[in-house]
Amino acid sequence: MDYKKLPKEQLLALLAEEQKSFKKLQKEGISVDMTRGRPCKEQLDLSVGLLDTLKNSDFKSSGVDVRNYGCPEGIKEIRELFAELLGVRAEEVFAQDNSSLSLMYDLVQFAKQFGIMGSTPWNKLPAVKFVCPAPGYDRHFSICEALGIEMITVPMLEDGPDMNLVETIVKNDPAVKGIWCVPKYSNPTGITYSDSVVERLATMETAAPDFRIFYDNAYFIHVLKDTDDKLKNIFDVARKAGTLDRIYMFASTSKITFAGAGIACVAASENNIAELKKRFFFKTIGPNKVNQLAHAIYLKDKNNVLKLMKKHADILRPKFDLVDRMLAEDFAGDEFVRWSKPNGGYFISLDVKSCAKRIVELANAANVKFTNAGATFPYRIDDHDMNIRIAPSVPSLQELEFAMKVLISAIKQARMELVLKKSFAHTFE
Ligand SMILES: Cc1ncc(COP(=O)(O)O)c(C=O)c1O
Structure with a gap:
């Protein structure tokens, strides 16, 4: 009306x-609470079988006893599973505990404190900025606010961020160190990046050599309808273009199994993974590999997922x-x-x-x-x-x-x- x-x-x-x-x-x-995108009880019930998977297991993964310390990059089976799901190589997967968001926070924090691959720690720079396509995921913006990173808003269009604007910003300002992306079924607009947006992200000129795309692939497999949007594999494009180091891709099983007890990973170039191993060495003697093994057994392979x-x-x-x-x-x-x-x-x-x-x-x-x-x-x-x-x-x-x-x-x-x-x-x- x-x-x-x-x-x-x-x-x-x-x-x-x-x-x-x-x-x-x-x-x-x-009373109805629709504040967050949580799985409902019926969804959580789907994966209760996961808790029985280890009953007859010898708790071994490639000779490693998952109940013990070690294996900081995650067990072989779970790295292979994420690799198959995300279209990357198993060596490019660093699998940890619950919550990809906590990995995102860690990686921004590491860059602030230690720099990336020998660059000046972001803390020591007069300003650090991130490109933030909006509407976007509020928790990405909260990380920036909590860690004192200036946010540059760019419009989210029907096929992804306004790339004309993104390219201009990252090309001209070395203080711009990152961009937040939710490339598939984006939070909240639900759009999926077009091939052209993925290609431009992977190949655009960046003034900062330690620029990183925080590629939050939270909904990579979360289709609702008969038609599944197709997302071009950014690793394939970046590998060809020689820009693989600029991508940190995040994913988790939060909305596949349990949001409160899943497995999260970052997929990145082997150079990045080597650096992450160094950083995590001081943080942990290894992730929860018991849960990783349970997930690997329960989820099996892509078809089953x-x-x-x-x-x-x-x-x-x-x-x-x-x-x-x-x-x-x-x-x-x-x-x-x-x-x-x-x-x-x-x-x-x-x-x-x-x-x-x-x-x-x-x-x-x-x-x-x-x-x-x-x-x-x-x-x-x-x-x-x-x-x-x-x-x-x-x-x-x-x-x-x-x-x-x-x-x-x-x-x-x-x-x-x-x-x-x-x-x-x-x-x-
Ligand atoms: C875009 C996006 N990224 C990350 C998360 C949180 O993921 P995780 O449970 O792996 O920390 C959410 C949760 O709603 C999300 O919407």
């Missing part, structure tokens, strides 16, 4: 009616479909309310210009929680106050239906309030 075309009295009446329905929803006493991911998709798809259907019922064709329809990943990205903060605030008042508006932008600055990240994985379908009723009502109220404020500012309280 175009609220702008309505006379003030009619709009006020419509708003009052919407507020009345909203109050009814508030009284239902349901794909079968498991299909089960995840069967649980998640109805939830994504519900969000899409309910938004479409109210806002199909509405130029002010736009949302993504991703083929995979964990998020639906909703854009409602100039209203995001108010919508999240209203939803909160009905106990439906979203990530704070603005969180998907560096420094939480969403210039157009428009992006909201919907994470539909955790709630049940019934809870999700309730949450969507709240969200839809919040969108309508926020937009009516905005029109009233803008068009009738002199008389609207």
Whole structure:
């Protein structure tokens, strides 16, 4: 509905009616948390068998007793499995414990403290900057903020970051040391980088010789629909171009097995892996190899992982479909309310210009929680106050239906309030 075309009295009446329905929803006493992209219980239950895998095992991996210290780069089987999944070589995989995010933090921290391959430690430089495509993953931006790295926002387009801008920035400023990328089913917009974006990232000219692409491949195998987006293998491109050292690729089994007890890895050139081994030598005498072996036995190979991911998709798809259907019922064709329809990943990205903060605030008042508006932008600055990240994985379908009723009502109220404020500012309280 175009609220702008309505006379003030009619709009006020419509708003009052919407507020009345909203109050009814508030009284239902349901709470829904959609702040983060977590797997739901049914998804976690899929991998409980993992805990039985070691019952009859001799705890050996290529002669190494996984219960003991050692093997800082991770066990052979898990390195081979990630290599097969990510399209890299086993020697290029450094597998650790739970959480790729913690590896990302470590690698930025190492660069700050020690530099990379002999470069000046970033701590000793007057400024260090990262390119941050936005909307993007809030935790990437939090790492930059926590570690004092200046963020340069570049727009996220339909096929990846605005590469014209990225190329200009990294070519001209040696203080720009990195870029955050979620190349497949990106968080939150759900897009996958085009071949051209991958090629340009791998081959662009960088002023900083120790520039690194923090290539967070969190959703590399997390397809929801029949069509799986194709992501060009950046390792293949960089290998040919002689730029392999610039890539740190991250992945984990957080959304394959257990988000709280998975395996994470960084895939990188053998030069980078050699340096990582040196850095980790002082940090740990080895990762949790018992969990790595359990994962290797349980997950077996790519084919088996794909079968498991299909089960995840069967649980998640109805939830994504519900969000899409309910938004479409109210806002199909509405130029002010736009949302993504991703083929995979964990998020639906909703854009409602100039209203995001108010919508999240209203939803909160009905106990439906979203990530704070603005969180998907560096420094939480969403210039157009428009992006909201919907994470539909955790709630049940019934809870999700309730949450969507709240969200839809919040969108309508926020937009009516905005029109009233803008068009009738002199008389609207
Ligand atoms: C883009 C992205 N990277 C990383 C993570 C966290 O990964 P991990 O559980 O391996 O730390 C998430 C979790 O939502 C994510 O969306």
